[in-house]
Amino acid sequence: MIVVSNNEGGCGIPATAQMLADGRAALDALEVGLRLVEADESVRTVGRGGWPNLLGTVELDASVMDGTTFRTGAVGAITGFLHPVSIARQVMEQLPHEFLVGEGAMRFAREIGAEAGELLMPHAENAWNRWFATEVDEADRRNWPNVPMRELCKQAIDPELGRDTTVFLGQDSNRNIAAATSTSGWGWKYPGRLGDSPIIGAGSYADSRYGACACTGVGEMSIRAGTSRAVVLYMKMGMSVADAVYEAVEDMRRLVGGLVGRVTIHAIDAQGNHKVVAVNGLPENHYWIWREGDAAPHAEPAEIIPISDDPTPRPTAHGRYEVMDL
Template sequence: MIILTNNEGKSGIGTTARLLREGRAALDAIEAGVRLVEDDETVRTVGRGGWPNLLGEVELDGSVMDGSTLRTGAVGGLKGFRHPVSVARQVMERLPHELLIGDGAARFAAEIGEERGELLADHSRKAYQRWFDGEVSPADRANWPDVPLTPYCQNAVDPEIGKDTTVFLALDAAGHIATGTSTSGWGWKYPGRLGDSPIIGAGAYADTRYGACACTGAGEMTIRAGTARAVVLYMKMGMSVERAVKEAVDDMRALKGGLISRVTIHAIDARGTHYVAAVNGLPTNHYWVWLPGMPEPESRPCEIIQISEDRPQDKPTAMKVYTDV
């Protein structure tokens, strides 16, 4: 057995570990753990604690994947409901579809009786108001929101803030592998933006025969590279989990433009071996892991993989930060 999560998953991994020890299925244990992260307001990129979009609305994305059936469920742009991971789980369980977005996702969440809730926490509301007062022109404030949003999307917030998520990967006692993701997405994003979290094969992928992968950071990059699916396919080809991740990083070297430095790749194989790499990360980048025999989950440093900083598109311009982090 194994559980792997990124640093944002700290508040949920203990529960996931307990459920696995009790013999619960990987997907059940993952869902329970992710729900706790979604409720943790100290996590600024997931659930109620997440950052809003340019209109001051929190839009949530999430997904699950059962590696034994290859069934998936995902939601994107969900507003007004606290637990996108559970809505995604029910998309998988109850519908012939794989992904619901926006109003359709909210309608389905209401239909199944999922928990409603105010998603804009006080810290996010205050940060948004500081940004709005400081950056939106008087003319646009008078006509807001019926103004062009594109200029504000480009210059809203420091690009190192608000581009993360939580990811859980688990292998249970029966040998089944699953993944779960949840995020509020890019802070101050254009309304309707989807990152990689609800895109199966980009932000997460699981196949019990080979392994699983899930990504955090700027999801635009892993969408373009199909990173999560690629890692699992490289393992299918016989590569070790470490080699598979590094091969996927090499794929990213061909990408032109975007914040490739904000991607961290988490992966496990069918034997319970794991590997986590942060592209151009910092020494402080870490993840959480639990294995049988551990009394508690452990925090461990990510391996840092460098991609040339000569790529000018990876160098963010100086921008004002309107968060209270």
């Protein structure tokens, strides 16, 4: 048995580890751990307390995957609900679909009685108000929100660099492997933006025969490279979990243009091994891990691999940021 979570999963992984030690199913344990992260207002990239989009609205994404049945559930761009990971789980359990977004996802959430609540907390509202007052020109403030936002999106910098989506990967006592993610995404994102977190194969993937992978950071990169599915496929081809992750890093080196910045790749294999690599990572990049027999989860540093010379935001001649922590 094993569970791995990223740096933001510290408040949830003890509960997940305890459930796995008690013989509970992997996906049940991951969901419980993620719900604790979603409810923690000090985690500002997930759930209640997350950063808002350009309109000042907190939009949430989440996904789950059962690596034995290959069933998935995902939701994107939902507002007003506290636990998107559980809504994603019910998409998997109750619908013939795999993915709901926006109004449809919120309609489903109301139908199943998902817990509603305010997501925008004072720290985030105050930060957004400061941004609006200082970065939006007077004419656009007068006409807000009926103004073009594409340039605002390109120039906005996430208010808390170095924090991420929360991802959980786990294997239970029956050797079933699962993955789960939850995020509020890039602060000041264009309304409706989806990162990799709810996209199966990009932000997460699980196959109980081989292993699982999930990514945090610049989701645009993981989407373009299909990173999580690629890591699992590389393991299927016979690579070790470490070599599979390194090969996925090489895939990212092929990305040209767009956002190229910081991504952390988390992976486990079916034998209980794991590898976590921070592409263009910061020195403080770490993750949480628990294995069968451990007294408690503990933090370990991620291996840092640079793929660009300068992993800080810089505008191009077109005014677009090529490198940004999201």
